[in-house]
Amino acid sequence: MLSESSVGQSVGHVRSVRVDALASIGRIVEAAREALRRSSSATLNRIAEDAGVGIATLYRHFPNRESLAAAVMDRVWAEDVRPLLQEFGSSNASRDDLLSVAERVVGVFEAERGVVQALRNLPALVVDHLAQDASLRDTVARAQAVGNLRPDLESDDVPSLLAMVTTLPFILDAAPEERRRYLSLFLDGLNPARAVPLPARSAGEER
Template sequence: MPNAAPRTPRLRRVDARSSAERIIAAGRNVLGTGEGSLEQIATEAGVGIATLYRHFPNREALVRAVLDDILETDLLPLITDATASSHPRQSLLDIATRLLDLITEERGLVTFVGNFADVAVDALRRLSDSLRPLLEHGQAQGEIRTDLTADDIPRFLVMGVAGLALPGTTPGTRARFMALLFDALNPASASPLPSAHTDTEGDDLRTAISSVVRD
């Protein structure tokens, strides 16, 4: 019987994790269909609204958690598998294409929170940090231009999002222009890039995302 005492708090911690995970999954399901509310998400998760607020005190917290889940489950496994790829530029293209698919599928996230640009900047920075080993591998293999930095990747991806994640863009059109866009990473006959200016770090990226969201 001496082991019985610790079980209650341990089970509570497991239940808390389970509730949070259900809320995040419900957030993806509800917002994946378009507009949604916190009450709808709570109902989908099978929890009360008070439980939802205990885990996620506002919409921004929930969207951040959903974006983290998307990164962890849909993108990081692809990045891990691609790190030692014999064709790193193609792997990077595949990852970016998957990102565009996810942005299209999860469009409801954009309108669910007012400061989506701020939230998206943080997610893109985490994604670019994860892509750094793949970028360096591609540069060592001679497949990716050496003057590209990991800090360039979020802006590069936003360029793709701006034109290729708009409603009505067909998969064929997206594939065609993603291939064209990624040709810019090819070191063959590449013109040297101008120096990057970091005095307004994050501001230009936030502005670019805001423009895409408004469109």
């Protein structure tokens, strides 16, 4: 039978291992984010080296490149996207507010292009994150109440619609003026009764 001191030492060891593992995961995710910002082709070996861990440690936590990229996107979402959604949730939920948050979310994905390219299921991840945002449903309802969104739109539609428009490669690759034009057109579909003239293209984009 183990003594109380032995049990205490065992528990302390487990906690220490967990803390060390969490620290390793944090370093790996941060190193991966920085490496993928520099190059979408950054290798796992290079990421492990930048994180100061062995490649075996990296694989123990992330069995493949996509699982690591998904963890990086989780961090990007928590640090850069969720604050935008919280800001939108405290706004008047106007068309301009929605256009602004959509543009800024696209801007985040553009800045994290290496991570985006490493993910095969980015739209699904975005839908999942948006669906978990408890404030989004209330914001949609508030926008509908004042006529900023069409009344037949269901709150469950919004995550898929926003994921669709903010993760399209065409949108990510577009110049700012062109991006704003197409996002604006998308928003008019959410409330055609309040459609506004589309933003003009810049001179270099005229076809």
